[in-house]
Amino acid sequence: MDRLVTNNHLVFCVIGAGNVGKAMSAYLAARGYRVHLYNRGKERIANISNGILLAQGSLRRSIRLEMVTTDLRKAVEGSDIIIVTITSLGHEELMKNLVPYLVPSQIVVLHPGRVGGALLFKKILSKNNVSNITVIELETSIFAARAENTHVRIMGIKRRVHGACLPALQTDRVVSILTGALPQIVSSPNVLYTGLMNYGMILHPAPLLFNAARVDLSHVRFRHYIDGITPSIADFLERMDKERIAVGKALDIKLMSTSQWLSEVYGSNGTNLYEILQNTSPYHSIYAPNTLRHRYIMEDVPNALVPISELASVLKIDTPLINLVIDMCSSLLKCDFRKTGRTLNKLGIANMTKKEIFQYINS
Amino acid sequence: MDRLVTNNHLVFCVIGAGNVGKAMSAYLAARGYRVHLYNRGKERIANISNGILLAQGSLRRSIRLEMVTTDLRKAVEGSDIIIVTITSLGHEELMKNLVPYLVPSQIVVLHPGRVGGALLFKKILSKNNVSNITVIELETSIFAARAENTHVRIMGIKRRVHGACLPALQTDRVVSILTGALPQIVSSPNVLYTGLMNYGMILHPAPLLFNAARVDLSHVRFRHYIDGITPSIADFLERMDKERIAVGKALDIKLMSTSQWLSEVYGSNGTNLYEILQNTSPYHSIYAPNTLRHRYIMEDVPNALVPISELASVLKIDTPLINLVIDMCSSLLKCDFRKTGRTLNKLGIANMTKKEIFQYINS
Incomplete structure (x- = not known):
């Protein structure tokens, strides 16, 4: 935890190389963070190996990712923050696959959680007797983006996205860790609040x-x-x-x-x-x-x-x-x-x- | 009842001067029956006084009705068969208005009854202590027709339409009375059958x-x-x-x-x-x-x-x-x-x- 608070150079593992996963990876890497991008299948990451072309407004630049892989273990290893960007329909399966590779003090961000994402994850963690993993869920995605092959275009970045930890008493600590990289995240009362705000x-x-x-x-x-x-x-x-x-x-x-x-x-x-x-x-x-x-x-x-x-x-x-x-x-x-x-x-x-x-x- | 069986010159009261009511009136009158046509409002019968122009295929002929009226009592008086052609949403109100004018041995035909038309009528009759009125309901309308002002065009006449009395043991007698004028009507087991056949x-x-x-x-x-x-x-x-x-x-x-x-x-x-x-x-x-x-x-x-x-x-x-x-x-x-x-x-x-x-x- 000390490392998280003091070290600007957090390592992020982004799960899912869809529109939002590529946007998140490019955004974080562009801000100087080390990023592992994981995708279950090869297709979406076939041509990016360790780089993505980020086009954002007038900006077009090539972004280097530390790792692009279909190996979940490798992606998770050494990362501090794991950001799940896949559809919530895949949450349960992913969480079950993720559990064996998690180590204490890692933070999992459900981006977003939909209704009950963090609750579902906590249940799977305790079923597997894993503790000391913090889960935070966001009410919605920070980015509106479209990715194609090696390109991702970020069309919109929300100014404010609510997040809550399970349990809620950890929210402020985790939000303060994340906001260095993702200043859009603000605390909300609890994970039912983030769930019920899904319009x-x-x-x-x-x-x-x-x-x-x-x-x-x-x-x-x-x-x-x-x-x-x-x-x-x-x-x-x-x-x-x-x-x-x-x-x-x-x-x-x-x-x-x-x-x-x-x-x-x-x-x-x-x-x-x-x-x-x-x-x-x-x-x-x-x-x-x-x-x-x-x-x-x-x-x-x-x-x-x-x-x-x-x-x-x-x-x-x-x-x-x-x-x-x-x-x-x-x-x-x-x-x-x-x-x-x-x-x-x-x-x-x-x-x-x-x-x-x-x-x-x-x- | 004897009169009904022996007399070809039944008097019909048709309730409702919509498409189907006008078609029914013209059809029966063209076959030589005396017809009273009743409509609640004046508009639909304003110009027909005692005649309708029937157009059926290449046929165009003017049909004389015995009575065209907005007076329900007059329309019902002296008629043997009362055919209700209004939408079933108006059944309940019409039935309540009709009850005081009915006399024993009259037959009421719900054309059609929708689900439970005859049941509804029977309940209203017994609530008002009226007996000796027979109710028959049809599964659907015999005619497909379009009426406008003084004209009615019969586009289709169904070959076979099921009907059932309440109680069912009267069905065969009533169908045999009606088929002289409306040979399309055939007996069906009971009024739940006619109701459930509504597609x-x-x-x-x-x-x-x-x-x-x-x-x-x-x-x-x-x-x-x-x-x-x-x-x-x-x-x-x-x-x-x-x-x-x-x-x-x-x-x-x-x-x-x-x-x-x-x-x-x-x-x-x-x-x-x-x-x-x-x-x-x-x-x-x-x-x-x-x-x-x-x-x-x-x-x-x-x-x-x-x-x-x-x-x-x-x-x-x-x-x-x-x-x-x-x-x-x-x-x-x-x-x-x-x-x-x-x-x-x-x-x-x-x-x-x-x-x-x-x-x-x-x-």
């Missing part, structure tokens, strides 16, 4: 359901937020959002509504969610997926709506619309998301009272 | 949900059955249809699947519902509604899916997809269809066992 679960799956035919007909293109969300659908989403906020409230977490968040992030005006979405200019060029088996459903339903629905049930909060969206997506896609998803059992907090859950996440 | 409940509401944004955006036109039902949606509908069939089976009613029915009615080929729909040529020119508040939801959900879901629950049959469609439509449109719809309580068969339901509908 994608409101804006992604239900609109796909209400546009299922158009999404299925891949030749019909339409803008997800602008043409896919009509006034009555936006009204449905607002009522669904109130369920999410009520779950937060029962956990003493004050959440922004999706409308407030859009106003804050994009400065969009409007008297309701429909108007705010219509007035969010970046959304005018975002098209809907052309398959229902897209992360908008395949990730947001099992890894966000399912744990929230289960939490709500423990807290005795009604979430009828969230439940309908889960069950309708499950039925339409013939996937039992309530079984495959992040149940409280998988997150290690089944059968806990609200009080016990708080003790578990805080200390 | 609209499968083909209408769920596709509207899965196209909610397109339906809401009234400028986006698409063909309901052809573009609105993709392979995964058709698969959902087939599974929903199995729930309907299972409810029938629990009532000892063997129902055709929607696919079989389409093959039989339209001669459409295919190995699954998607292919059969794509190969149903009349469906290539049927466009989707341009509002969600359309009878495809507003009628089919409360007056078909709701009573079936309640029946299933008595019979201990699981109908998860039917339930999802009811609840999703209720949530999206903010209508509590489970409350406004034809509950078993409204149909007069709440708290009955399967055996008691059978006794009630048969004898």
Whole structure:
């Protein structure tokens, strides 16, 4: 730990060479940090061996990475901070593979955690009797980026991204270590807060359901937020959002509504969610997926709506619309998301009272 | 009753001057029957006083009706057969208004009844201590027609439409009376059979949900059955249809699947519902509604899916997809269809066992 606090030359292991993993690797290496980039398959790292071309605005420079590998053990060895950038659907498998190589005092960053990422990891760690590993999860990705082969272009860097450790009492210490390299990270109360701040679960799956035919007909293109969300659908989403906020409230977490968040992030005006979405200019060029088996459903339903629905049930909060969206997506896609998803059992907090859950996440 | 059996010159009272009511009136009058046509409002009958122009194929002739009126009492008085052609959403109110004017031995034909039309009527009759009125409900409308002002064009006459009386033991007698005028009507086992044969409940509401944004955006036109039902949606509908069939089976009613029915009615080929729909040529020119508040939801959900879901629950049959469609439509449109719809309580068969339901509908 002393080394982490005193040494500017932290070694980072970035897991996943997708858009965000390449952006993270290039960003950290450009700031002078040593970076190991790991990817499970060869394809995405085939041509970069130990360098990535980073294009950021007018900047185009070649970045040297210390290691680019498909060997997880090598990637983890000697690194201080392990940043997981893969989709949350791969978290469980990755965590199980990672456990044998972790050594005390390493920090794992779930970038982002979705709902319950840190809880899931802690459960896997304790099942394997591993302690002294700190897990921090972020509410969302710091970067908006697109990578292709040896190039990565960082299109946006969020000014502020909330993070929380499990247990929460470690958050401030870990955030202070990370902010040297990633100053965007700020402390948030706990890992339920970072989970519940995921707005994608409101804006992604239900609109796909209400546009299922158009999404299925891949030749019909339409803008997800602008043409896919009509006034009555936006009204449905607002009522669904109130369920999410009520779950937060029962956990003493004050959440922004999706409308407030859009106003804050994009400065969009409007008297309701429909108007705010219509007035969010970046959304005018975002098209809907052309398959229902897209992360908008395949990730947001099992890894966000399912744990929230289960939490709500423990807290005795009604979430009828969230439940309908889960069950309708499950039925339409013939996937039992309530079984495959992040149940409280998988997150290690089944059968806990609200009080016990708080003790578990805080200390 | 003797008069009904021996007298060819039955007097018909047709309730409702919409497309089907005008077609029915013109059809019966053209066959020499005396017809009273009733409509609640003036607009649809303003210009026809006692005549309608019937156009059927190359035929164009002016048809004389005995009476065209907005006075329900006058319309019913002296008529032997009262044919109700209004939407089932208006059944309850109409039945309550009709009761004071009915006299023994009149026959009321619900054309069609949707699920439970005859049950609802019988309950209203007995609540008002009216007996000796026979109710027969048809599974669907005999005519496909379009009326405008003084003209009606009959585009199709079904060769065979099932009907059932409540109680069922009267069906054969009533069908034999009606078939002189309407030879298309054939006996079916009972009023649950005619109700459960409504295929609209499968083909209408769920596709509207899965196209909610397109339906809401009234400028986006698409063909309901052809573009609105993709392979995964058709698969959902087939599974929903199995729930309907299972409810029938629990009532000892063997129902055709929607696919079989389409093959039989339209001669459409295919190995699954998607292919059969794509190969149903009349469906290539049927466009989707341009509002969600359309009878495809507003009628089919409360007056078909709701009573079936309640029946299933008595019979201990699981109908998860039917339930999802009811609840999703209720949530999206903010209508509590489970409350406004034809509950078993409204149909007069709440708290009955399967055996008691059978006794009630048969004898």
